[in-house]
Amino acid sequence: MAAQTVVPGTVHLVDLQQTLSVKHAKGGLADVVLVPAPSNDPDDPLNWSRGRKLLSTISMCVFITTTGLAASCVYSIIVPISRDTGLSINDLNAGTGYQYLAFGWGCLLWQPAAQTFGKRPIYLISLLMSIAITVSVPYVRTPGSWMALKILQGFVGAPIESLGEISISDVYFSHQRGTYMSIYALTLYTAGFLASVFAGFINDGMGWEWVQYWCTIWLGMGFVFCFFFMEETNYNRCSILNDEAQIASARSQSTPDEETQTQNDKSPNLQETAHAEQLENHTQLKRKSYLAKLKMFDKRRPLKHFWFGVLRPIKLMTFPIIAYCGFNYGASLIWYNILNATASLILSGSPYNFAPSMVGLTYLSPIVGTFLGSFISGKLGDMLVLRLARRNKGIWEAEQRLWLYLILVAVVPWSLIQWGVGAANGIHWFGLVFAMAVTGVSVSVGAQLAISYCIDTYKDLGADAVVSVMCIRNTMSFAIGYGVTPWVVNMGYQNAFLVAAFAGLAQVLTFLIFIKSGAQMRAASAERYRKEVEAAEKLGYGH
Template sequence: MSSDKLDGVDEKSSGQVQVDAKSAFSSTGDQESQIVHLDIRQANLKLDKTGLPLVPQPSDDASDPLNFPQWLKIAILLQVSLLALLGPLNQATVNPAFVPLAAHFKISTVVASYQTTIAIAFAGIGSFVWVPLANTYGRRPLLLFTTLIAAASSLGSGKALTWSQLIATRVLNGLGTSSFFTLGAGMVSDTFFLHERGRAMGVFTVFLTNSAHIAPIPGGFLGQYVSYRWCYYLPAILDLTMFVVMFFCLPETLYLRGSTPVVTDKPILRRMKLWGLRPEGKHLKGSDFLQQFIMFKYPTVLLTAFYYSVTFTFSSILPAVTSATLFRRLYKFNASQTGLALGLGTLVGSTLGELLGGIVVDRSMYLSRKGKKDGSIVPEVRLQGIWVGAILQPIGLLIWGFCIRYKTPYIGPTMGFGIMCFAIQIISTVLYSYNTDCYKPQTPEIAQVMNFGRQIVGMTTGFWAIAMGDKIGYQFMAITLALVSLVTFIPVVLFMFHGKTIRDRMGVPSYNLSL
């Protein structure tokens, strides 16, 4: 398969566009985004269907994931997106069933929420082990292994006879599912070009965000009409199903740029192996487990991840962990009614947000590059697409809080968290795409920072949300959280205008440059 015929690029469009090779793909600055100064010199660039250089440039190796046929890229995207959906699904399906769970273990519903909190916390920690292993031995074997861990631990949660047994299995479940968020984002970055990445990341994040919203729907019915234990059995069954699908359909996407091409007439089948695909010269070192913390020192990653973590916690996790208590208290809802109200409201909001988010960020990048003679890339262009989300997120919070405080019909708080989820989908799509554009080779580590922040900030919600609302009133709680959201948004505004200067001053990470 010829790589210059993929993605709508034919011989005529790829042509003989000659540029100065050094300035085209410099290893400094924005890494892959250094396509500048189109001088008629040495290297032939492959172009997309609009005539702009493909970023990153695909190799001539048929095993290069960038050269995979488009149908396979979409299949990979759907598989890792479904896996991302299963992460929060493992953790959140039981949320509407806190009442029967609490009754069985003779604890309060607030204490019952701690088992979700524990799973969320360890889902933020486990990826620090999986990412270095995956960067050496491959994404595919690690995803298969951790999917089995998730399935076994979820099944164990359903079988738990004591509270301590349940907590132990939830720890394992968090560790297993932690790879779903980080390695999946890495596989999206491995296979899609820059001009496709916004929409691809948007699909990935809409599955990730919507998982916690879909989970309460079956969870509510299972908790009410069958048993809370089936809120754990269902994710276990889905995990095992996904394991089988990936075993036969998910190829390895880890690929070192510049590696020696492998001569084979079945490049895709070769990438289905479970071992033997370790990049040449790549060996696991103890320093690999420390190296991944380097991304925390880059302000554009750390501060956007903090804003994302705060808004995701307030917009997605807060409704998830409070609705069982509040809807039962205010509207006398049972588990299935709570699940439907929570699930449908947030699902509609997130889906509409993705329809806007992914298209806008890709279109803005295209117009920015098209307006420049050299087709150069400024990742900060993506950040302009965040404004709608940043404005609507605190508005949704206020609607939710005031409707809870003044006991409006249930449609009031449902609309509130629907608006919040619309906003957080835009925010997450923009920030994932922006950071990936800035540091593409470190995409798994970036996803790791964002996942760690989301999980660690989010895991605290069960400890303070109900207590804070009851103490100061849910309207004042909403005002406080809305102000926190706005304050944490300030650095994002700064990056819109000075992000490139800050990144140039910080330099680029010195590892994974060939990924």
């Protein structure tokens, strides 16, 4: 059976000889094979018009922005919150650690719910529940109530961590995915950084309680926007494994010359996923009306789909590449969390003595860094993918995108040393602000590369594989959020950040292991991958 020899993450992405009778991209990318292969249904998200896709992406970004603002608004005002409530800095940072833990593990319930009932209702329910939590925060006065609210906030906001990536993979092709994954990462981290900017000024003018009230207002505005403009992206299509017969048909219909035919015969285990004709018989080819797009729930599916999706991510953590992606994503977020946890302490103290509004304003620098990092990992990453695929006879390997980690070999340790050692020695505030910008670059590049590698390798496991990644990532974030304050206080800024810098360097260099051995790991997991995909298809699970 051809599907049994498929190596996940190896894709015939560029049809150099223009001989395959499959669907290709348009314009200057006419030799690029469309992966996944679209159907002929106009309501297949892959077939949506550019404007319809853009509106879907904007709606996702509105959800991420409003939820992210509410989740990250305390970082620049930790000192005034501690002063007014009596909660210690350690309690406040520990609470955000629990929040991140709930962000990750909450996906175990939200993601299968989105696969079973639809992504649109999950986005909307999450926004409504976040409103109820955020408006309650100003009334917290005890460590227990603070912890409880942050755990609840993390749980109800968990779709921010996993639904965005899958919504993108629902709508865009593989050769576009890096660009739009970078938009997701840019939105996620920019929201976090902007929250600190807004929070500082709102605190100075209205008090820290109004930071929470404004977040509640923004969440309400986000709910209204998403209700009227967010469209369901769930769509039942055949898996990549089932495309093999169609590809064989496409090859037989093509008339390549002898050299090309020989070349195709020598290309092992290709996951050539585009096809010439639709794979399913669609009875409804008429485009949905606007009112139909507002429907709250996707088509009815058995409840066993939900429980299948709850348990599956736990199993997928045993795939080495998925575990690696979770570890790398978690490490990238750790540097972001360390910066957030120490920014108010460092910049509010001597010799800087910044007001909360000025502490918040410094977060404009990592926003600039996040934009730069998103361009590197997104647009440049997609260009690198196509360039390397063309050099590799049209074949793209998932590890090829990992070469962008070379940038982080220098960026991660430098930014941590500049921030921690610089603060310990009282360098000019601009040196710290510049370190924050460079941290923004490292966070956005590291996050986007990790999630893209996971989805590029196991596209048919995408939704549940992303949950596995998020559980690992956010468990690491919880650990650092719980321990960062005593760690920095006991070791001092200089020693703590020197340790962090060398740990960060070691973490980034692990990409070389996967450059060398990633293909073998993917090949070794091919049979397990096939069985997981077939089990989901037999159940009728997945989109």
